[in-house]
Amino acid sequence: MNEPALIREAQRGDLEAFNCLVLAYQNTVYNTALRILTDEDLAADAAQEAFLSAFRALNSYRGGSFRAWLLRTVTNACYDELRRKQRRPTTPLEPETEDGDEVETPRWLADPTASPEEQLDQAELEHAIQHCLGNLPTEFRAVVVLADIQGLDYKEVAIAVKKPLGTIKSRLARARLRLRECLQGFRELLPAAFRLEEESSI
């Protein structure tokens, strides 16, 4: 995929070229939205909205990391969605356990490459991470999702959330500290494969 050429074509209004970019990035965009919003349907809506906004605002892209620029649109879409959610809180339709935790549908676990045990392990891990991410303030959550889950470097995260590098560094450290505390509560519940051995310090 020749990304710069596709971007140029898309900037001229070529929807086919833009859709090639959508196919390349839709997984990243959707998963980013999902980790920030912690809701599948809202994440799908935010991803679609992000791509639509990106197509309309494509002429404002002036080079650099296209992934970071695209993730900025989805981050903004997620912020909008969260603000809307705060104004109109909703009750989830999923059934709840006796502890009040939502019983998530196993639909998303369908992965033909993973064995049932692996799927279960991954589900435990994902549940723990999603729970802890959900407890973070939105601005910390966006930074940690972009840096640690999507693997963006600090500069790309700074572009995506429109904040200086120092802020990114600080938010990421705070987010990791909070996640550390939260995940410690799940330490025993996490599968052995995810209980990391003590590593050498440096």
Place this chain on the structure above:
Amino acid sequence: MTTPSFRDVERLSAYLDGQLSQAEKTRLKMLIQSDPALVPVLNELRQVRTLLRRTPQRRIPRNFTLTPKMAGIRPPVPRAVPALSWASAVATLLFIFTLGTNLVGQLSFGAAAPMMAAAPAGMGGGQADNTQPEYGVGGGPAATQPPVNMTVLVTPTGETYTLMVPEATPSGVTRLIETPSAQKAQHEPVNVWPFAWLGLAVLLIGAAFLVRGLNKRAFLRKNSSNRSR
């Protein structure tokens, strides 16, 4: 052993991401060696980071490609559109003109009919001298028509003729006038132009719709093939 400050934690976090300069990295290593309390913090931050990077990616529920409708893109205007727009205007004018012509034609024939109908009553009733009807072309009263004397002749075959003898004609020329039914059959004009114009208008409008439809269909087909790719 002291509790690490947030500044130290921030440095440790940046160190894990390789965001420290060489000088900062060297300074941090020296700090860690002098303060063992930083080691477990570094390890826990590393664990958190590793766990987050192992977060499974969920499958997308659907494709997020945009359709022309979503993107607000309309099908491109075909090259023939300027000509077709003029053709539509001409077709509309022709259509209105045709309607108007037909209407005027119907009105004129409609006015003539009573006069024609009145003729046999006046002529056949033997009142030719006093109640003689006036004839004119186009339905109007024939004010300048000279008075005539008429005689009704019936042929053995049943055809009726009226013998007209104009009083003001010194030469005494007589002419035969057929009955209204026969006259109508022979002299009513058949105006074909309205039908021709109407047909032309329908053809032009049909062509405009056809070109527009074909263009839209080709555009949608192109985009649907792109989406399925």
